Amino acid sequence: MLRKSAIILLLFFGLLATTFSITPVRAQEADDSLVWIPEELTTELKVKVAYNGQDILWLFEWPAERAYFYHDIVVYQDGGWVRYGASPVGSQEFGLYEDRLTFLVDPGTVQGFATQGCYAACHDQMRFLNDELDEATIAAHPLLGETMGRTDLRKYLADSRTGAEWWEAPWDEIKSPEELKALREAGVFLDFWHWRAHRGNPIGYADDQYVLEFRNNDGTRAAYATNWDSDAGQPRFMFDPDQVGFVALNWDRLNNFEYTQDDVYYLSTDNVVPFDPDHNWQEGDVIPRRFLQQPEGSQASITADGRWADGVWRLELRRAMDTGFPTTDHALIEGRTYNVGFAIHKNATGSRWHYISHPQKVGIGIPAAISAVRFNDAAPDWNAIPWTTLPMYYPGQITWDWLTSDAHPGAPEMRLDSRTCRDCHGEDSAAVWKMAQAAQHHELHEGRLSANWWLTLIGGFVFLFGGTIVALNLAKYKEV
Amino acid sequence: MGTILHVLLGGTNVGILALAAAAVTVRLLAGKRWSSLASGADQIAYVATAVGLGLAILSGLTGFFGTWTREAITTTVLAQNKILVTMALLGSWGLFLFLRWRVGSALWDSPILSAWSAILVFIGSVNTVLVGSMGGSAALTGTILDPLFLALNINRYISLAWSPYLTGLLILVVIALTIYSMRLKPESE
Numbered sequence: 001m002l003r004k005s006a007i008i009l010l011l012f013f014g015l016l017a018t019t020f021s022i023t024p025v026r027a028q029e030a031d032d033s034l035v036w037i038p039e040e041l042t043t044e045l046k047v048k049v050a051y052n053g054q055d056i057l058w059l060f061e062w063p064a065e066r067a068y069f070y071h072d073i074v075v076y077q078d079g080g081w082v083r084y085g086a087s088p089v090g091s092q093e094f095g096l097y098e099d100r101l102t103f104l105v106d107p108g109t110v111q112g113f114a115t116q117g118c119y120a121a122c123h124d125q126m127r128f129l130n131d132e133l134d135e136a137t138i139a140a141h142p143l144l145g146e147t148m149g150r151t152d153l154r155k156y157l158a159d160s161r162t163g164a165e166w167w168e169a170p171w172d173e174i175k176s177p178e179e180l181k182a183l184r185e186a187g188v189f190l191d192f193w194h195w196r197a198h199r200g201n202p203i204g205y206a207d208d209q210y211v212l213e214f215r216n217n218d219g220t221r222a223a224y225a226t227n228w229d230s231d232a233g234q235p236r237f238m239f240d241p242d243q244v245g246f247v248a249l250n251w252d253r254l255n256n257f258e259y260t261q262d263d264v265y266y267l268s269t270d271n272v273v274p275f276d277p278d279h280n281w282q283e284g285d286v287i288p289r290r291f292l293q294q295p296e297g298s299q300a301s302i303t304a305d306g307r308w309a310d311g312v313w314r315l316e317l318r319r320a321m322d323t324g325f326p327t328t329d330h331a332l333i334e335g336r337t338y339n340v341g342f343a344i345h346k347n348a349t350g351s352r353w354h355y356i357s358h359p360q361k362v363g364i365g366i367p368a369a370i371s372a373v374r375f376n377d378a379a380p381d382w383n384a385i386p387w388t389t390l391p392m393y394y395p396g397q398i399t400w401d402w403l404t405s406d407a408h409p410g411a412p413e414m415r416l417d418s419r420t421c422r423d424c425h426g427e428d429s430a431a432v433w434k435m436a437q438a439a440q441h442h443e444l445h446e447g448r449l450s451a452n453w454w455l456t457l458i459g460g461f462v463f464l465f466g467g468t469i470v471a472l473n474l475a476k477y478k479e480v
Numbered sequence: 481m482g483t484i485l486h487v488l489l490g491g492t493n494v495g496i497l498a499l500a501a502a503a504v505t506v507r508l509l510a511g512k513r514w515s516s517l518a519s520g521a522d523q524i525a526y527v528a529t530a531v532g533l534g535l536a537i538l539s540g541l542t543g544f545f546g547t548w549t550r551e552a553i554t555t556t557v558l559a560q561n562k563i564l565v566t567m568a569l570l571g572s573w574g575l576f577l578f579l580r581w582r583v584g585s586a587l588w589d590s591p592i593l594s595a596w597s598a599i600l601v602f603i604g605s606v607n608t609v610l611v612g613s614m615g616g617s618a619a620l621t622g623t624i625l626d627p628l629f630l631a632l633n634i635n636r637y638i639s640l641a642w643s644p645y646l647t648g649l650l651i652l653v654v655i656a657l658t659i660y661s662m663r664l665k666p667e668s669e
Contacts, residue, residue, distance in 0.1 A: 406549040409556060409618070424620050430630060438557060447555025452641040457567055459647035464571045464600070466654035468579065471596035473661035 034130050035443055036090030036353065041394045041436035042429060043355050045101075045342055046387040049372035050380035051321060051364060056332050056372065058193075058317045059382055060101055062392075066257070067308030068348040070265060071098040071198035074228070074235060075251050076285040081234055083289060089128065092348040094255060098198035100345040100354075101306075101315055104211065105191040105338050105362075107330050110157060111166055113190065115420045116403060117341035117359030121155035121190060121211050124401040125171050128351045130446070133171070143174050144214065158400065159188050160213035167404040167415055174213050184212060184327040191330040195304050195315060199224040202266045203292045206304040206317055210328045218328040219297035227267055227291040229275075235287045237272040238279070239264070244271050248285035261307060268292035298325035313346075321364075334365045334374075342390060355392035358422045358432075393432040396439030397446075407447060482546020487615070489542055493535035494612050497573065500528035501605045504576075507588055508598060522585050529577045533570070536608075540566050548618075561640045562614040565607050572604035 048059040072085040073096060085096030104121065106113040113120045125133045133153055139145035144153070158169035160180060175183070183189065192215065195206035200223040208218045229236045238247050244264045259265040267288045275287075294300070301323045306315035322331035332338065342357040361368040370388045375381065404414045413419035425435050503525035510518035543562075544553060553559040576597055580587055588594045609625070614636055616623035629636065642650075 406551045407555050409548045409552045409559075411552075441557050445557075447551075449554075449560060450641065452644055452647075453560060453564060455644055455647045456641040457564055459642065459651050460564075460568050461571055462651045462654050464568075464575055464603070466658040467596060467599070468575045470654075470657045470661040471592050472579075472582075473664060475590045475592045 034089055034128055034132065037396070037440050037443060038090070038347065038349070038353065038394055040347075041440060042433050043344070043346070043392045044429070045344055045355075045357065045390045045392050047342070047370055047390060048382060048385045048387055049362060049370055050375050050382070050385060051332070051334070051372050052375050052377075052380075053334065054321065055318055056321050056364075057380060059385075060313070060315045060317075061387075062101070062313050062344050062346070063311055064099060064308065064313050064346045065311060066095070066347075067197065067261070067313065068092075068095050068097060068099045068346070069197040069201070069261060069308075070096050070254060070257075070259070071196075072096065072289040073249075073254070073286050074289050076248070076281045076283060078283075081287075085289070087128075087350045088348075090349060090353055092350075095257065095348045096254075097348040097350050098196050098345075099308075099313065099348075100197065100350075101195045101313075101343070102345075102354075103193050103340050103342045105193065105330050105332075105340050107187060107336070107338055109187045110159060110190055110339075112158065112400070112414075112417055113341070114339045114359060115417055116400065116414065117339070117421065118343060118356050119395075119398065119400045119403055119421075120157060121215075122352075122395075122399050123153070123156060123169055123171060124399050125153055126352075126399075127152040127154065128353075129397050129399070141172055143177075148214065150214065155190075155192075155211045155215040156213050157188075157190065157211060159183060165415070167400070169400065180213055181327075184210075187326070187330065188212070189328075191328070193302060193317065193319075195302075195306060195317060196224075197306060198266060198288075199290055199292070200295075201304050201306045202261075203268055203294070204303050204305065205295055205300065206302040207295075208299050208301045208319075208329065216328075217299055218301070218325065219295070219299035221293070221296040222299055223295040224290045224292050227287065227289050232277075234277055235275045235289070237267055237291055238275045238287055239267065240271050240273040247276075247279060248281075248287050251284035251286050254286055266290075266292055269294065298323060298328045301325070301329060332364055332372075337361050337363045337366065337368050340370070342392070344392060352395075352397075354394075356395050357390040357392050358427055359420065360388075360390065391427065391429040391432040393436035394439060396436070396443035398439050398442060482542055483619075486539060486542040486547055487619075489535050489539035490612065490615055493532050493539050494608055496528050496532035496535060497604065497608050500525050500532055500573075501601050503528060504598065504601045508594060518588070519585070522588065526577075526580050529573055529580070533573045533577055536566075536570060536573070540570070543615075558614060558618055558636055561636055562611060562618065564640065565610045565614065569604055569607035569611055572600045572607065576600040576604065 043063060046061040050057050070085070074081040074083050084094055085092055088097055104113070104118060108114065110120060125131050135151040138151050138153060144150045153171055156169070158167055160175055160183070161169040162173045162175055163169055190211040192209040192211050193206060194209050195201065200206055203223060205223040207222055210216055210218060227235050227237050241247050249259065249265060253259060264271060268291070272291070302317055302319045304315065304317050306313060321333070323329040330338070338361070339359050340362045341359045343354045345354045360370055362370045362372060364372045365374050373380070373385050402408055404411050408414065410419065410424050425431055503521045507518055507521035507525055510521060512518070547553070548559065579593060579597055583590070583593060587597060613623040613625045617636055
């Protein structure tokens, strides 16, 4: 009898194993070199908004054990300049990647953003995802590569692609320039507010960008440029010793985070002179590889004041409610509501290693999840405005394409654009922690059953079946 | 349609298996003092386990083939966990049914077999509750156990698999015990 039971059990296992083995799973051969998961899966962001009819101001606070405002440097080592702080996988090991706060604004024109928020801009094959495209493939694309000179894939919207269904967003099937222009004129883009602790904050600016077929700059001159002469293999500028008392920062001091926000740790038009290759450079001299400059046009729309103290970043952003650039900025109008998705980068991370919020409704002078409060003086009385606290979570490698695919149980509602993330998953800190845990698991296993799952299944059955055999044998022994 | 059938079958099998668990408890407590109560509880436990297990198998099949897409079931962690716990449910209740069928009502006369039956029914009951609760999570309705899972820091959206060291040790111990018990000879032989 026991033998028969064992055979039935084996058949059952065989059937189960066959079922799973013939089921297609995604990215079986994933490159896990891009897998990196922060220890802290969730955090929070506090928000206040105020406006006076002319300008709109945002105040943010978020916890950060340490502030990271050093960014992308070259160090003089063994007679040459060595780069540290390129966009890293996860945390930059020397802390050489700046903290950031970003948010996307939609006036209701971008399909899917009100329900799925930032996921509307996050797609398979983007940079730093396991299935990221290689540079040569992007460079060969007629628009992204040959026209725009891009070598990686960044944020874009399904609206900019020619998929058969509205949610389908193949990376390479981009609408024509005329169609994209028409979309922008119709307001179909996300206004991207992009504050960086190094590339802009020291001179009082946040970057101003927009997302449609790519993450584009609003104008032609950002608040920063690259301080590197590729032909000469050396920086273009160094610190002006007459202005700041030195020509370079010091690697040891940088490593010990001794330069504070009140010190000179960045290059800008006010404190530089052309690089002198004949200077007596010393081992460990450091020159920032980024150079801060006055931004121009639409890209100069957002001013910023970010300070870190006692474990908290406090940031104030200010912009005209209507910048006068309707194809790159959304005017924020009193009495209307906007969909906004927030993100923060901390712990010296870049690219996709951020924390995001669910999409929020921001009402300008009207009740909403976040209500902008009108003020009449030169500056708002922030103490009179209550904080809205948003749970933020690490989204892993979840993309718009996965959310709208058959692999996501909520896909039918996503395709109908009828349910938000919070409708299914909740919004409090416990709910977003669960989402972050699920995203972490997805990033690690990409849907594959782990060996541990099988081991547990087999172990469980060995315990149950073996225990039964033992009980039967012992009972026989005792009772005879 | 598949989802409705799955929910109906799932709810029914949970109820009937709960009845089986209650009957086993009564049988264990009744002992030899209340023989008619013990006999009735034994019969109820036997029949309810058979019916509940059959419905659980049907519920599993409708859940696997009639609710989410195959890709969602095999790649989302919640569904993977639900399958794992369902296997434990079917295994433990199935083995109890097998023992009762093979040994008959004399099962309860053996302290070892009745103790092991109690363990199987307990494991089966816990897994029955877990499967139902995970179904609530999958249907996004939440369950009354959610506060308990939160308090215990149990997240059903990540793999609930045991530590491989624990599993490996468990397998070794059980195999060793099994071999030992099979080598035992009754004293009379």
